[in-house]
Amino acid sequence: MTQALFIDIQNLTVRFGDKTVVRGIDVQLKHGESLAFVGESGSGKTVTARSLIGLQDVKARITADRFLINGEDMLNASQRRWRKIRGRQIGYVLQDALVSLDPLRKVGQQLKDALRASQTRTPDSLHNQSIALLNAVGFPDAETRLAAYPHQLSGGLRQRALIATALAGKPQLLIADEPTTALDMTVQKQILDLLQKRRDGGQSLLLISHDLSVVGKLADRVLVMRNGEVVEEGQGEQLLRAPRHPYTQQLLAAVPSPATRGLRLSGERGLALPAKQIAKGQPLLEVNGLHKHYAKKSVVNNVSFTLAVGETLGIVGESGSGKTTVARMVMGLVEPSSGHINIQGERWSQVAESERRLRRRGIQLIAQDPLSSFDPRYNVEKIIGESLDSVGIYGDARLQRIRQLLDEVQLGDSFLKRFPRELSGGQRQRIAIARAFAPNPALLIADEPVSALDVSVQAQVLDLLAEMQAEHRTALLFISHDLGVVHHLADRVVVMKDGAVVEQGQVDTVFHRPVHPWTRKLIDSLPTF
């Protein structure tokens, strides 16, 4: 029986100093089976996977009752023994495909390196084997792309190339750590299709992801991890449909989707969010025929939309679609090449900065990466306080207002003196929200505000944002690549591609009855469950 198991690990524990990050978990994998670890950051999923190929951190101490890989005891094995496993029995695709290829070496060279290291002798030349590998991962035009450098390839192609190097030694098991994170939605689908094809061809897979819906369909079995423990184990589709453990249920409930519109994602399930008051026919923001080109390259092409008081408008698009440039033009940080922007009926673009400066307090920004939007020398009090300069609140009144704002974003007074680096990602985004609401803006622009957060933290931040928006009657321009989030939050949506608007309208209309083929393609690439 044990002979049939490729990986057989019992009671695996990984400690860093006196901190235990993996607490006695069992991992079993049959030949040809596919398995997934799902959990949020800090759940120990990557640490577990790395220990399977002996790539754990030097400070890590690993213990286990049984640690068999292909029948061999690999607990505390030497690096020399691990090298026989790596690449040949287990291929590993590291997190962050965009930086895991050597930028100074051609793709072909890196593939040949992997082939040489695997020492699987075949009569075929390395060159031909490389082409075969690229073809196997669906690389278009493989022969010429061997001479390409990683930066000449798109994100999706880089991920394919990385998977190809991991497959060079014909490993029985392929481990992929967050294989689709940081990739665009349509590219994510391509990579998942590729992995599915490998699985159907008999390849064992171990997938690591924070997103249950991404791996749920691909894996025969899913291990839901939390704080170094497995809280639930089950067959993928069944886990998605009927989760038993409260944590899994909470994880799934926190995923924003069409079904969660108007409902809270965190806390008690199914509670309604406060209703928004939208002043229809009272446009706060009017964007008309916006163009922007740098040198000869056009990045934004004839974009027009309006936003009413208290309304939420989502802008959806993949990377490079020009959505962030639109946001920066609306913020008044970039001047449009042509077209104009009006706010409250007054000209906002193409006016002197001195004139604009007084009105800036009415438009606030929540950036994607809050850490870089905070001055590292400033504590929370000064960070929020600075945005009160424009409304002329100083002294005791300022401190009082900051306390009130902290209270609104559910952080206590104890945060006043903390520095950005001492805060978690969710806390930082709360501070960014508090700062944005401080001068009582009429318009809030949020550029991918939750894309760097774990799903449960994302749920809390989205709830908070919706609550604050309804309470302050703020209009929200919400930019995201995530259709689920936009469908959950927005009233209307603008779909962008290559700098142009391909479709816009009410969220339900656009997402349920898309007219443009691109919108349809975007919606089709959503992982369904």
Place this chain on the structure above:
Amino acid sequence: MSQILSGPVPKRHYSVGYGLAVFFLFLVLLAVLLPAYLSHYDPLNADPLNAMLPSSWQHWLGTDQLGRDVLTRIIYGSRYSLLISLASMAVAVSIGSMLGLLAGLAKGPLDEFISRAVDVISAFPDLLLALMLIAFTGPGTTNLIFALGVASIPRFTRVVRAQTFLVMSSGYVEQAKTFGLTRRVLIWRHVLPHAVAHVPALATLGLGTAIIGTAGLSFLGMGPQPPTAEWGLMLAEGRNYLRNAWWIAVWPGVAITLTVISVNTLGRYWQAAFEGKQP
């Protein structure tokens, strides 16, 4: 995940070298501030009867060709050597940082002009440039300070300029713009503190070079004139008597060497400590 893998922050340990450097610089500081308490001799008082005596209980490091106590002259000389170097660093830091900030903020033609001018200055070796400047202005303490200062400008300008560029394009400066802050407030609050953050460590390391420069130029007679007690000058005067009285030249040399090593040790330490804090 990375937080877990990065492990605990290692404690900074103070090495023996660091302790010795601090101790030595403390002595030098005493010599600069209170020379009369360290020695009861007069550094300028010639006593030909006791010329060129080797070290003894009366004269710990011996006497020079005119019978002046060498230790006393080293103690009094620290004031010149150190103050000239410090003043020249002050010149370099203030002018250099200002130019760097200006270039970083202005961009365009002004940046181009400042950057190329700085390139020209740094194309010459520091000492050679200082010598050239003194050839125009003539020898003397003030001129020496100016010449050494100008020669050290480039490193400050470059670092501050690069840092200014970086901060100007950062998220928090952009965010501050959206609050409607004026450019002046923005620069004062967010850009300046970050732009000059590297300057103290850089200036300390520059101080070591400046001390050598001061001594070197004085040695060549470009700085304070005899009979002033100054380390470089003492070295120059003593070199003629090396065969009969090595102590006249060697001890000032030792003083220069130890001071420079101590300052550099401190500078390196501060640099490392500062970089550790960088995000």
